[in-house]
Amino acid sequence: METLRVPNYIKSVYIALLIIIIVFVMIIAKQLLVPLLISGYIAMLLTSACNTLERRKIPRSVSAAICLFIFITLIGAILFFIYLQVNGFMKDLGDGLTDKINSFIVEGNNWLAKHFGVDLGMSRGFEMKKAVEIVQPEDPSPTKLIFSTIGMLSDVILLPVFIFFLLIYRDHLAVFVTKVFSKQDNTFLLDKLTSIRKIVHAYIMGAGKVMAILAVVNTAVLFALGIKHAIFFGVLAGMLNIIPYLGPSLGVILPFTFALMTKDSLFYPIAILVAFTFIQLLEGAFLTPKITGSNVNLNALITFIGLLIGGAIWGITGMILIIPTIAILKKLFELSPDTQPYAYLFGEEDSNWFKKRERRTKRAQQEKAKDAKNDTKVKKIIKKGE
Numbered sequence: 001m002e003t004l005r006v007p008n009y010i011k012s013v014y015i016a017l018l019i020i021i022i023v024f025v026m027i028i029a030k031q032l033l034v035p036l037l038i039s040g041y042i043a044m045l046l047t048s049a050c051n052t053l054e055r056r057k058i059p060r061s062v063s064a065a066i067c068l069f070i071f072i073t074l075i076g077a078i079l080f081f082i083y084l085q086v087n088g089f090m091k092d093l094g095d096g097l098t099d100k101i102n103s104f105i106v107e108g109n110n111w112l113a114k115h116f117g118v119d120l121g122m123s124r125g126f127e128m129k130k131a132v133e134i135v136q137p138e139d140p141s142p143t144k145l146i147f148s149t150i151g152m153l154s155d156v157i158l159l160p161v162f163i164f165f166l167l168i169y170r171d172h173l174a175v176f177v178t179k180v181f182s183k184q185d186n187t188f189l190l191d192k193l194t195s196i197r198k199i200v201h202a203y204i205m206g207a208g209k210v211m212a213i214l215a216v217v218n219t220a221v222l223f224a225l226g227i228k229h230a231i232f233f234g235v236l237a238g239m240l241n242i243i244p245y246l247g248p249s250l251g252v253i254l255p256f257t258f259a260l261m262t263k264d265s266l267f268y269p270i271a272i273l274v275a276f277t278f279i280q281l282l283e284g285a286f287l288t289p290k291i292t293g294s295n296v297n298l299n300a301l302i303t304f305i306g307l308l309i310g311g312a313i314w315g316i317t318g319m320i321l322i323i324p325t326i327a328i329l330k331k332l333f334e335l336s337p338d339t340q341p342y343a344y345l346f347g348e349e350d351s352n353w354f355k356k357r358e359r360r361t362k363r364a365q366q367e368k369a370k371d372a373k374n375d376t377k378v379k380k381i382i383k384k385g386e
Contacts, residue, residue: 026313034314037321039162043170044200046071050167064167068160085232181335189335196331200324207242210288214238214279218251221275225268227259237276241283243319244303248283252276298326302346 026033046067053063166173178189219234227233237251252273259268298306303323310322326346333343 023309023313030314034317034321035158036162037325038317039159039166041200041204041321041324042071042159043163043166044197045204046163046167047170047197048201060168064164067167068164071163072160082235085229085235089229089232192331192335196328199327199331203324203327206288210283211238211241213287214241214283217279218276221279222255222272225259225271225275227255227268227272228262229258233258243316244307244323246307246319248276248280297347298323298330299346299348302326 046064049067049070050060050063053066054060058066174190174193177193178186181189215235215238217234218237219230222230222234233255236254237248240247240251243250255276256269256272259272260266263269303326306322306326307319310318310320310325312318314321330343330346333339333346
């Protein structure tokens with residue numbers, strides 16, 4: 001029985017339609033998929049701790065609950081620390097700093113209008129009411145406010161519930177994957193799934209270490225320059241580093257602007273800009289490669305396109321989640337020979353591929369020439385025999 005081969009252009013159309021359907025589902029089901037995806041990554045992060053507890057004869061449900069409780073406590077402590085820093089910054093913002101910001105904005109608006117004829121509409125300074133009207137044109141009704149609050153609470157409740165069930169049923173999900181790829185060897189599939197979990201674990205832990213180091217270094221630099229709220233700005237810049245390419249730029253804007261408005265000399269904002277740029281160069285060249293290594297192993301083009309797509313679909317959350325998601329897709333594409341080209345598309349460039357191809361071509365030509373010589377010799381021997 002002959003197998004019907006589908007033309008390549010039909011396959012391309014199917015793949016394009018599949019991508020469109022996936023993006024559409026991601027937009028429609030955002031409220032469910034975002035907490036589910038975040039929970040999945042956190043569950044992968046906690047799996048090693050759960051395995052350690054289970055090896056000590058602790059039941060899976062109890063070990064999952066213990067790991068989840070410790071994780072929630074740690075996140076709660078970090079959020080409380082951030083709240084204290086933000087609260088101190090907001091108090092200072094109310095003690096005359098708002099007037100300084102408005103005077104700075106008025107001077108900037110007048111300078112632009114005088115030299116370039118551009119009026120930003122801020123001749124009276126920055127009016128918070130207008131900014132709120134731009135972001136939210138209509139006042140929310142009590143019903144909308146209630147529903148938005150319920151939605152936020154449901155997301156907070158869904159996260160630990162999802163994490164708990166994913167930790168309990170992780171073996172069940174692994175068996176499901178082996179049944180989907182039934183043509184592959186089960187040992188090979190389980191090794192791949194383990195490698196995916198280790199990649200996500202290493203990426204999250206590596207990103208956390210890099211963020212912590214950058215937060216300490218940034219805070220030390222700001223303290224040395226005498227910038228108020230150095231801990232707040234330093235920690236914020238370190239946390240924003242989780243967004244590739246865009247995060248470091250966003251992290252320097254706030255302390256640069258704050259120093260520009262609160263210091264009498266331009267030395268301080270310029271020093272912050274130079275110091276943060278130097279820190280990011282060191283981070284990109286030495287810190288991240290040493291800590292994170294090649295766990296994600298995605299090329300810069302795919303990473304940048306992924307950030308744009310993630311930001312367009314899910315906003316800042318999508319930009320954070322898209323990198324490990326693409327890394328997982330790359331590993332999944334490696335499971336089947338039909339999708340391995342897409343795995344190569346996501347990965348780093350193999351600069352030696354063309355050289356290897358030339359060597360293979362030359363080797364094939366040499367073998368072909370050798371076979372031709374052997375055939376000629378055989379033919380001569382046959383003729384002599386005749």
